[in-house]
Amino acid sequence: MKILIIEDEKTLSDSIVDYLDGEGHLCEVVYTFEEAVEKIELYQYDCIVVDINLPDGSGLDLIRLIKKRSITVGIIIVSARNSLDNRIEGLEIGADHYLTKPFHLSELNAHLKSIHRRISFNGSNELVLNEIRLIPDEHRAFVLENELVLTKKEYELLLFFISNKNKIITKAGLAEHLWGDHMDAADSYDFIYTHIKNLRRELLKKGCKDYIKTIYGLGYKFDLT
Amino acid sequence: MKILIIEDEKTLSDSIVDYLDGEGHLCEVVYTFEEAVEKIELYQYDCIVVDINLPDGSGLDLIRLIKKRSITVGIIIVSARNSLDNRIEGLEIGADHYLTKPFHLSELNAHLKSIHRRISFNGSNELVLNEIRLIPDEHRAFVLENELVLTKKEYELLLFFISNKNKIITKAGLAEHLWGDHMDAADSYDFIYTHIKNLRRELLKKGCKDYIKTIYGLGYKFDLT
DNA sequence: CACTGATCTTACGAATTAATAAAGATAAAG
DNA sequence: CTTTATCTTTATTAATTCGTAAGATCAGTG
Helix, strand or coil, X not given: CEEEEECCCHHHHHHHHHHHHHCCCEEEEECCHHHHHHHHHHCCCCXXXXXXXXXXXXXXXXXHHHHHCCCCCEEEEEECCCCHHHHHHHHHCCCCEEEECCCCHHHHHHHHHHHHHHHHCCXXXXXXXXXXXXXXXXXXXXXXXXXXXXXXXXXXHHHHHHHCCCCEEEHHHHHHHHHCCCCCCCCCCHHHHHXXXXXXXXXXXXXXXXXXXXXXCCEEEECCC | CEEEXXXXXXXXXXXXXXXXXXXXXXXXXECCHHHHHHHHHHCCCCEEEEECEECCEEHHHHHHHHHHCCCCCEEEEEEXXXXXXXXXXXXXXXXXXXXXXXXXXXXXXXXXXXXXXXXXXXXXXXEEECCEEEEHHHCEEEECCEECCCCHHHHHHHHHHHHCCCCEEEHHHHHHHHHCCCCCCXXXXXXXXXXHHXXXXXXXXXXXXXXXXXXXXXXXXXXXX
C-alpha cells in the first residue's frame, strides 16, 4: 500500500517508515499540516497516518478537508492526547482508527491490514479478476488454481496493474508507484522492461491470457475489455 | 496537453521536457522573459511552467501580462526562492500552483494533471460528441462501444478536432498544435495528409460517420452540423 | 473540357521504442 | 562468509510509428 505519514516527531516517523517498509509498504512522510494538504491534493494514497498535533494545524482539520473533497483514503489517527473527546471526534468525522501514543508498531500494522482488507476487496480477503486471483494478505497470486511464482516486484507490479485496470500507465507512473519518489529524470526506466517481461512470462506459463497491453510510446495497460 | 516551459536552467528544462514527453505532452521551451512573451502572444498553450527568476525579467510579470490579456492558460510557478511572499503573490495574481526547487518531476506532473482535469471537462471525465467518446485521462477513444486503435498522433489529432469542432482548421494550425515549433516555414505539411487519412480510416472502420470535412484550399473542419 | 494546383492514397525506410537474453550488482538467507 | 535469489544494467534483436516520396485523384478555373 502507498501510505502517507503526517507526523512531526522525526524519531517516531522514522521508525514507522522503517517498520512499514519492512512490511512491504511504500511510505512518504511530511512533517506539517501544509505539506500534508499539498500531498493529498496531488497524489493518491491508500492510507494516511496522521498525528493530531501538528506544528501548524490540527490533524482533525486535515480529515475534514479530506472528507469535504470526497477523497477516498484510509485514515488512522495518532495522538498523544488520550481524551475521549478527541477520539470520538476523530472517528465521527470519518477516521477509521485511533491510536494513542505510545503504541506498538504492530498495532499500527494491524489497523493498516484492516483498512487494506476493506479497500482492496469488499469484505472478502481475495481480489478476483477473471481467472486471476490475488490474496494480498499473503502476497500470493493465482491463475485459476495454479499459484504464480512471483518476486516482490513482480507481485507489486501485478497488483498495481490490477488496481489500475483499463488505464494507461506510463513508465514514469509505474516507477513512481513501485519505486517511490526517489527516481531521477536522468535515470532510464529500462529495468521496467525486464520486470514486465518476467511477469508476462509467469502469467503465460500458468495459462493466463496476456492482459498486459503495450501502448507504444506511452506505457502499458491492463486491458480487460 | 501543449505546454510552454519558461526556464533558463537548461539542465532543468531539458529534464522537464524529457519527462513530459514521456507522459504524452507536447512541450516547447524558451529561456527568457522576452521569448516567452512572444510565444504567448502568438500561440495557444494549455499550460505554462514558469520560473520566477529569468535573466531578463520576472515570471510574476509574465503572469500579470497573461491575466491582463485575459489569456486562459494553466500556470505553474517554479522558483528557487521559498519566501512565503513570492508564493502568496504568485497565487494571488492568478497562478494555479507553486513548486519550490528542487522538486520531483512527478510533482510537476501531478500539478499538470490537476490543471488538466480542471480545463478538460467540467466535472465529468469524458468528452462526448454524438457517437464519439473520449476519455482523456486514459488516452482512449470510442465510437459507441467500439474502442478506436489510435497512435499518439492520431489520438491528438482527434482530440484537437473535437476541441475545435465546427471551426475551420488550417494545416499550419494543425502543425503548430501537434508538432509545436519544431517546424520550419519552408517545410511542407504534406505528412498531415497521411495522419488525416489514417484517422479517417480508423473512424470509418469502427462505424463512425465522416465528420472530418475537407475545406479545399483552406484546411479541415470537424463538422457536426 | 483540359489544365493546374491541392488533396488523397499507398508503400517504404529511418528513427524511435519495446522485448528479450544474458551478465553484473545487490540484497537476503543459510 | 558463502550461497542463493532477486534486482538492475547492458547489449542485441524485434516491432511500431512517423514522415517522405511518388503516383492517382479531385476541385476549381479559364
